[in-house]
Amino acid sequence: MSKRVNKINVTELDFSSVWSYAASPESTDHIKIAPRYEHFINGEFVRPTSGKYFKTINPTSEAALSELAQGNDKDVDKAVKAARKAYTEVWSKMSGAERGKYLYRIARMIQERSREFAVIESMDGGKPIRESRDIDIPLVAAHFFYYAGWADKLEFAFPGKSVAPIGVCGQIIPWNFPLLMAAWKLAPALACGNTVVLKPAETTSLTAMKLAEVIRDCGLPPGVVNIVTGDGVAGAAIVNHPDVDKIAFTGSTDVGKIIQRATAGTDKRLTLELGGKAAHIIFDDAPLDQAVEGIINGIFFNQGHVCCAGSRLFIQESVHDKVIRKLKDRMNTLVVGDPLDKNTDVGAINSAEQLGKINHYLKLGVKEGAEIWQSSCAIPRKGYFCKPTLFLKASQSHRIVQEEIFGPVLAVQSFRTIEEVIEKANNTPFGLSAGVWTDKGSRIFNLTTKLRAGVVWANTYNKFDPTSPFGGYKESGFGREGGLHGLSAYLKF
């Protein structure tokens, strides 16, 4: 069939002329961003001991939005002391039902302010408003609601075991889903009776500071949640603080390894959610148009800044050309640009540094001999933007196939047999997620048992729910977040 296609001279589909969508920007009139944010320690906003601040940049305009307190070991020490006091005197003694009430209140307040959170998330991080409004913020509220429900039922969650909170948890979160990752970490920790010192990522701390306002306004006892902003210095201070009982980290595998080394030999508990290089596998009997949509969601969701992104595409030989053609057409319809425009599909790359890293891989892929193809979409001149990109005819030995790019870049390979694709899919140091597209149910179950990945999506991709555990194999980390599994990471048995 594919040979016949090549012979017929078919004009390319035209996705740009005749009718285009007018700009449809989300209003920012109601957004209040202070010129400066302090640490949130012991229920109060306090100046950093260093007296230093750093700017947070809007990746679309490249202009500073605000400045944030530069945290150091003294700030972290204050925060840990506040957390310890709150843990000992208040939070660990409070009944689960009472703790749950606070979590419900936080969830409801986030829902009430959801538009504000969504707009700030898009301004500070570059993600399209469609995603922050429809995915990130609703999931944030859902996580708080879900774990609020567990707070008074912990003794039934693990039958036959008695449970107790761990103590003071240090939580370090990444820049790709700023508020959502804060919710993933805070909600189960608080539900289980722990207190927290949280450090948001330095490029995307604004929604965490807005969350601090919610936490203060909901009347949560002082010191239960403390937020220290800053770079790796503050992160290291949390990891190395002797009075922290548990570290939960989401971020790069390199930093994860440093943290694991630092906590080795201490009695700190540790969960890590690290990088990924997921295999996304399309069989010839798959619903191809829906699979193409899955590929799009898999790699261009949040500009590809997703640890579980489907960044290695494997297409069965007999449908390879067909899928690539459909995929290219679909990519030509992607709207790349202003994250606040309601029609934007792919927003801004989070930071100049990340754009530099992605561009490095684009050059590298070409040098390695993969065939580069980019969407015909226009991208704004100002701001950090990257065209959705395919690398065709990639090979397992290419670094663009082996290493996590964390951008809108998809490496494509074809395969012939099921054994071959399983071997290639597992041939990576990572193991966070994978995707399978086929019309055949038995094949799905065959693959879910053989793919070494924490999450395997079948005939869909990048679906998240608070009830579903999430986490990795191998260098993608250990420990699970979400669901009942997510509770056990914050409890002593």
Next chain:
Amino acid sequence: MSIRNFIPTATIDQTGIEERVARLNSRSIKKESKVFALKMALNMIDLTTLEGKDTPGKVKQMCYKAMHPHDALPGIPTVAAVCVYPTFVALAKKELGNSGVKVASVATAFPAGQSSRDIKLRDTKIAVDAGADEIDMVISRGKFLAGEYAFVYDEIAAIKEACKSSRLKVILETGELSTLDNVRLASEIAMQAGADFIKTSTGKIQPAATAPVTLVMLEAIRDYYYETGRMVGMKPAGGISTAKAALQNLVMVKETLGATWLSNLWFRFGASSLANDVLMQLAKEAEGRYQSGDYFSKD
């Protein structure tokens, strides 16, 4: 591959289609792009009356409306066609003259299609001889569901021949086909048998033109175009009564088939009440406020 054992070239995942539709429906169409699209939608309407109680007077009124949808507003295009039973084709043809508005006629024992090949061909011939520019036929759903795909294919091919130079729209009556896989397969059979357009529904069966069905058909048209280079048109009919739904359909066309299909040569709405809602929106865009429905003629 024999036609008897016709196998669709793609399987359809309903959940995936619904998600894609939801995402397309989230497109925000504002300002000048909205006005442009509303006019385009109006110009794609097949103004339809298919009732037992239709009168020559009603058809005449509808033809005038087709040419002059709302003279109070300047710059309003005509609709694409009027769609009637074969008995009214000659009248409609005369009323529309050389206005450019086409006459479409349903045929082939519309709407059930429960008749012999012979009758269906005669029905078609009557409409064509009366001057119909377009023929809207129905497929034999019973035969299709029984798996007699060759019968369905042959029937469409025969009607296509009887159409001579009139364009053939093939109504799949998707509300009776049960699954999206069936919609896909019926679309492929119709296109391969020579359809110029594929059309969702007669308007007599519910559900009619749902967005998932329309998207599946648009994707079938695109895949057929990939393979053959031949363009086939699309006509969702029945159930699209609001301007918003019409714009959502246009977004689906634009992002599935591209700009080439964004004209009434390749895309139509089969509808009767849609025109007034589109006009009401156009008046609102022009004057900044909604007008009473009484300002828009109901024919």
